[in-house]
Amino acid sequence: MSSTINHLHHHHRIDGQISPLTSSCPHLADFRSRNGAKPFRALQDCLRVKPPGGRAGIRREPSEVPRCAACGDSSPSRLYACVACAAVFCHAPSGGPSHASAHAASMPLGGHEIAVDVDRAELFCCACRDQIYDRDFDAAVVLCQSAALKSAITVQSSGNPENMRKRRRVDYRPWSPDVRERLLMDNGSSVLDCEIDRPRGLRGLNNLGNTCFMNSVLQALLHTPPLRDYFLSDRHNRYYCQLKNAASGGGKRNGGNGGGDNSNGMIKGVKLCLACDVDAMFSAVFSGDRKPYSPAKFLYSWWQHASNLASYDQQDAHEFFISMLDGIHENVERDRGKPQSPGHGDCCIAHRVFSGILRSDVMCMACGFTSTTYDPCVDISLDLEPHQVTAHGKTSAKSHPSSNSEANGFSSTQIPTTSTLIGCLDRFTRPERLGSDQKFFCQQCQVSQESLKQMSIRKLPLVSCFHIKRFEHSHTRKMSRKVDRYLQFPFSLDMAPYLSSSILRSRFGNRVFSFEGDDGDDVAANEMSSEFELFAVVTHSGKLDAGHYVTYLRLSNQWYKCDDAWITRVNENVVRAAQGYMMFYVQKMLYYRASAQVCPS
Amino acid sequence: MSGPNEDDNGKLVKFVSFWLCIKQLSSQLFGNLLNSIIADVASECHRIAKLGLDRNLEEEEEELKLSAEARASVADVAAETNGKYVMDIFGQTHPPVANDVFDCMNCGRSVAAGRFAPHLEKCMGKGRKARKATRNSTAN
Numbered sequence: 001m002s003s004t005i006n007h008l009h010h011h012h013r014i015d016g017q018i019s020p021l022t023s024s025c026p027h028l029a030d031f032r033s034r035n036g037a038k039p040f041r042a043l044q045d046c047l048r049v050k051p052p053g054g055r056a057g058i059r060r061e062p063s064e065v066p067r068c069a070a071c072g073d074s075s076p077s078r079l080y081a082c083v084a085c086a087a088v089f090c091h092a093p094s095g096g097p098s099h100a101s102a103h104a105a106s107m108p109l110g111g112h113e114i115a116v117d118v119d120r121a122e123l124f125c126c127a128c129r130d131q132i133y134d135r136d137f138d139a140a141v142v143l144c145q146s147a148a149l150k151s152a153i154t155v156q157s158s159g160n161p162e163n164m165r166k167r168r169r170v171d172y173r174p175w176s177p178d179v180r181e182r183l184l185m186d187n188g189s190s191v192l193d194c195e196i197d198r199p200r201g202l203r204g205l206n207n208l209g210n211t212c213f214m215n216s217v218l219q220a221l222l223h224t225p226p227l228r229d230y231f232l233s234d235r236h237n238r239y240y241c242q243l244k245n246a247a248s249g250g251g252k253r254n255g256g257n258g259g260g261d262n263s264n265g266m267i268k269g270v271k272l273c274l275a276c277d278v279d280a281m282f283s284a285v286f287s288g289d290r291k292p293y294s295p296a297k298f299l300y301s302w303w304q305h306a307s308n309l310a311s312y313d314q315q316d317a318h319e320f321f322i323s324m325l326d327g328i329h330e331n332v333e334r335d336r337g338k339p340q341s342p343g344h345g346d347c348c349i350a351h352r353v354f355s356g357i358l359r360s361d362v363m364c365m366a367c368g369f370t371s372t373t374y375d376p377c378v379d380i381s382l383d384l385e386p387h388q389v390t391a392h393g394k395t396s397a398k399s400h401p402s403s404n405s406e407a408n409g410f411s412s413t414q415i416p417t418t419s420t421l422i423g424c425l426d427r428f429t430r431p432e433r434l435g436s437d438q439k440f441f442c443q444q445c446q447v448s449q450e451s452l453k454q455m456s457i458r459k460l461p462l463v464s465c466f467h468i469k470r471f472e473h474s475h476t477r478k479m480s481r482k483v484d485r486y487l488q489f490p491f492s493l494d495m496a497p498y499l500s501s502s503i504l505r506s507r508f509g510n511r512v513f514s515f516e517g518d519d520g521d522d523v524a525a526n527e528m529s530s531e532f533e534l535f536a537v538v539t540h541s542g543k544l545d546a547g548h549y550v551t552y553l554r555l556s557n558q559w560y561k562c563d564d565a566w567i568t569r570v571n572e573n574v575v576r577a578a579q580g581y582m583m584f585y586v587q588k589m590l591y592y593r594a595s596a597q598v599c600p601s
Numbered sequence: 602m603s604g605p606n607e608d609d610n611g612k613l614v615k616f617v618s619f620w621l622c623i624k625q626l627s628s629q630l631f632g633n634l635l636n637s638i639i640a641d642v643a644s645e646c647h648r649i650a651k652l653g654l655d656r657n658l659e660e661e662e663e664e665l666k667l668s669a670e671a672r673a674s675v676a677d678v679a680a681e682t683n684g685k686y687v688m689d690i691f692g693q694t695h696p697p698v699a700n701d702v703f704d705c706m707n708c709g710r711s712v713a714a715g716r717f718a719p720h721l722e723k724c725m726g727k728g729r730k731a732r733k734a735t736r737n738s739t740a741n
Contacts (some may be wrong), residue, residue, distance in 0.1 A: 003680065033634045079634035202690075208716075300706050300721060418665065565689075568687060574675055576668045577675040
């Protein structure tokens, strides 16, 4: 089969749109102008789908065994049925004998060039001797495949299906200040000095006693572009917020439960607001003062919010990250009256920045019935690969309760390959067989059946945080094991293959069709912005309970190491070689390159 | 004229040709299955490539190469962790335990930054030791 791979594709992605392709086969264009799309739709009666969720084939009768009309052979790997006259012929690859091409050539008036692969339901041009694609034909196949499956959207954790409605979007309008506005800006602000090698906002954080877990996450958040911009543009003014709280009689208790009262508290009676402490931190860190900052007030506020984590022990940075976002959310949410759609970040800046929506599909393997659930998430936790190849080349299976049992297929001659973030994401979105001990109740069969589960991303957040599960906790909450294996992570990441629209499309054989996941503004937003840039990496070194967290930050394309109070410049190779624990990626269009100047390393 | 030997010969010939036939058929069957699988993969990849759905493998390979080169060129990671005695990019050095002093916002006492967390833990009545003490004192 001849095929030319167009290298331009990765510059302007076509995403399943085939307008450039119908023009590539003149015979298809000719066929369509003669017959329209009717013959393709008529083929629908002959489309047979092997359940459940299986491939479509072409059979006149369900039990038909297709044979070549010329040689009678039923065994060739490719048999094509002429769309014009329904005769079936065989075809051999690479210029071998083709009764299908002979048939097309034998028609003096033409019109018999287009055929369909009886086993794969793919269109073929016998004159060009190449596989071709047509939107209407694909639509017929998808409709047939989906008629064989039933599906239901179960909205469990994320509220009403109405939340999936289109949200009103504002058109982009470019803006520059006029004379009056420029005067206002000049009078009301001070110009930041643009020292390339001493970027603003780069400031060490003092370790207050085993608090590197907190410092590492704080450094990443202080340089999360949308979060930084929010606080630096005074969107949460701590003075105004405290005034408002005092005025509303803020005599609420200062959060936390148990652990005694703050009878010695100097700030008793003032409502606790973590966002105010974050605002204070942003102001301090971006002030230009280079002496390391002590996030003491923040620690105090956070311990009141997350009293179960309030202890002098070393904590988990990821746990702190979740807790901090939750703290910002809790304090802001109470003030809002309007209903919010979960996952869209209407509630607070923490969710506006980090919240995405995950989609989970569970398909019954007996009847094909698929149940879909949407859940908001603020990050994605990924498992490392469950296998390792030892020196002798034999594989040792490490059992994970949640790992994919399909992975137990490595041969003993497997070459050791590096674990990659992309590999983890591939595994995260791969169909996973839920074993016989995890049967799922199928609404159609009305019994628990073995099922296939697949995750995908319905909506991407502005900032994607990937958490690598390097720590295995035992049920007593003491950390029991750390996985030190290196994980490669890219500096630029395209999340398109993991979107629900892509996953759904590939489930239906990558047919050209507007799938259910393709509607709504989420998808439009996704397609514009699936490209991400790495800007922060939190690493952990050392043993489980005697380890150290360090954050690497990327500012103006230069990497800095933030080790508590010590900020140093490092070569990007140090970051590439580091053992990533949490990786922060921001949507490319929010990543400011305009001011980036590459520093000579 | 056929004697016992000729009968056996005939059976042997029949058996051998039957066995050769089976071999040929199974070989053909395997070949057909293999061709079919190859055509499956080719057809799927062709569609992905033509519709522009393929991942940019060149970029991914480039990133892997950069990562391998980086790991080879970077010195032992253990050396990196000894970062407490360096000068930072602003030309400052700092003691291993931060000695900035400020007032505790819970009790008002002066505390050194590097010892603030253990102080606060006791001061707020948090932590295991403090919790144990409270529990004991309130137990009946």
